[in-house]
Amino acid sequence: MQEGGTEFAPEPITCDRCGDLATRTWEGDREFLQLCEGCHDDLGRWLNQ
Numbered sequence: 051m052q053e054g055g056t057e058f059a060p061e062p063i064t065c066d067r068c069g070d071l072a073t074r075t076w077e078g079d080r081e082f083l084q085l086c087e088g089c090h091d092d093l094g095r096w097l098n099q
Contacts, residue, residue, distance in 0.1 A: 065089050
């Protein structure tokens with residue numbers, strides 16, 4: 051996704067962790083997160099431990 055979401059979003063989409071503009075999504079068993087690149091990378095490292 052482009053930074054902050056799509057042109058169809060009524061407001062910019064922000065990272066659920068830090069509040070920066072989101073560029074990635076992550077879907078777990080019960081969660082759906084909007085994340086910026088840095089937080090997405092952090093989550094990937096944490097999940098691979």
